[in-house]
Amino acid sequence: MRRVAFAMLLALAAPPAAAQDRPPDGPPTGTELIERGMQSLLEGLFTEMRPALDEMGRALSDLRPMAEELMRLVDDIGNYEAPVILDNGDILIRRKPAPLREGEVEL
DSSP, X not given: OHHHHHHHHHHHHSXXXXXXXXXXXXXXXXXXXXXXXXXXXXXXXXXXXXXXXXXXXXXXXXXXXXXXXXXXXXXXXXXXXXXXXXXXXXXXXXXOOOOOOTTOOOO
């Protein structure tokens, strides 16, 4: 998230290239007006989204220990079958049977 915000700030801070095409005292060109409008739009969007992005970052930080523990327990998602929802609402996730080793017989 911070990388996206940083990239947006860099894009907003870049000087417009079209500003050098006109004399300093002349009226702004259409391209300059579009650039200013886009810059204003992105600044407003970033300002409005910042609290939500900060809150999402805190929530993800709080969930990280639980996600790491879950990944430790699950080991590899490929070892499990697709979830099945039972009539009572329980969700059952079966572990796939381990492949037989050479010389082993399934009982």
